[in-house]
Amino acid sequence: MSVDLDRLRAALNSERPVRAALAALLAFHALRPGELRSLQLTDIIDGRLRIGGLVIALAADVRTRLAAWLDERHRRWLRTANPHLFINIDTAVLTTSVSAFWANATLGNSAQTLVEDRVLDEATATGDVRRICDLFDITVETALRYVRLHDA
Template identity: 30%
Template sequence: MLRSIFRALKQEQLIFRNPTAGIQASAGVHLPLPLPSDRLAGVLDRLDGSASRLIVGLVAIHAVRAVEVARLDLADADLARRTLAVHRGEHTHTVYLDDLSTHLVADWLRERRRRWPQAANPHLIITSHSYRHPASPQLSYCALRAAFDQIGLLPRQVWADRILYEARETADPVHLVRLFGIHPNIAVKYVHAAHPDKALPRIR
């Protein structure tokens, strides 16, 4: 089934080679589990500050990895087109912002301009320590974790839960690849976790 997914993606020119060629499936794959609904309810309302809401929001809504959020530049956020460019090596995944995400980005940009109008650091999310640092560092892991610590969750848990939720809704690994820009075998893993008793549809 994984090979058929890769063939479908290659036909649509989403990938250019089949990395599963010659690979045999292994047993004992660890499948993700959903978070209890009460741990995610009102997550954004429990966060302090527009930067924390944007960090957690991008992970929780669009499954952008926290480390990718830290690497974002100002130029990657295009509010006019309502898009966010997430760079992954030589590939760029385009996130199409919904109303809430657009609001989160706009709120943070207003605060950023208000607090540090002369900031030299080109990264989207900066702090009082990094905004004029000569090396223009990206957001630190500690700063990232501080946002998630407010809700008692790890970035990885929130990221995984978002993909698992979408997998439950669609049961379509190709859709997960397109929406989140994840690797096809990760998409298959989450569809299996969401629908353990359902065979994947044949992809042509």
């Protein structure tokens, strides 16, 4: 479940805004890969992300990377009707989300592995099951598994 930190840093600091934005949302906020792919432009308002019933204040580094991606998205696909935050050359002419394959290939890492590593990092840092549940919108059982992994 370990993430190659050099690859993660490369993704976060990528000159490709889409790669940096994807990596930042996963590394900072541990969005599930499906949630990440289904995000819509209207889900981001005033530096906050609405996902499910949650409203998440986005980290400054995430906001910076998202702004760069939104600038590029607008420049490249000015007339797209696709409401999704992340689009590519194939989905720009549709209204569907990008594929899991595209997201992983763009990241250079498995999106799921990045999420798991972020949650495990929080479990290691705090061991606070309630905090982990609240922060990542996961069940107590799932949070306990991460804490136990750290304790093992």
